[in-house]
Amino acid sequence: MGDVGQEFAEIPDSEKGLRACLRCSLVKTNQQFLDSGCENCDFLGLIGENDRVLDCTTAYFEGTVAMIQPPGSWVARWQRIISFVPGLYALAMQGRLPDDMLELCEANGYEVVSNIKNLQSAGR
Numbered sequence: 001m002g003d004v005g006q007e008f009a010e011i012p013d014s015e016k017g018l019r020a021c022l023r024c025s026l027v028k029t030n031q032q033f034l035d036s037g038c039e040n041c042d043f044l045g046l047i048g049e050n051d052r053v054l055d056c057t058t059a060y061f062e063g064t065v066a067m068i069q070p071p072g073s074w075v076a077r078w079q080r081i082i083s084f085v086p087g088l089y090a091l092a093m094q095g096r097l098p099d100d101m102l103e104l105c106e107a108n109g110y111e112v113v114s115n116i117k118n119l120q121s122a123g124r
Contacts, residue, residue, distance in 0.1 A: 009087025063091035
């Protein structure tokens with residue numbers, strides 16, 4: 001189906017405690033972010049850092065999409081996640097990376113996916 005040895009993001013092992021990365025929108029459980037970080041955003045340093053996981057992820061997201069083959073996926077292009085590892089991604093999120101993390105992204109040339117929306121104004 002894809003390249004042999006292609007990295008895949010960890011799929012959530014529970015429906016409880018789901019969070020989405022505020023940079024790339026990858027969805028995993030809080031514990032999975034603590035244990036293995038974000039496969040797209042290693043530079044955020046989430047492993048073992050509960051406060052950083054809480055700052056750099058959000059529990060407020062809407063909808064998910066499973067992306068399996070990034071290069072051939074129109075959904076990946078539409079969501080602007082084509083350069084990320086295959087995994088489960090949020091369609092819309094509420095929240096914002098802290099300023100120091102935004103500066104870190106900018107300093108290292110990492111784009112922040114902009115599928116962040118004000119979900120409260122949509123009646124949620």
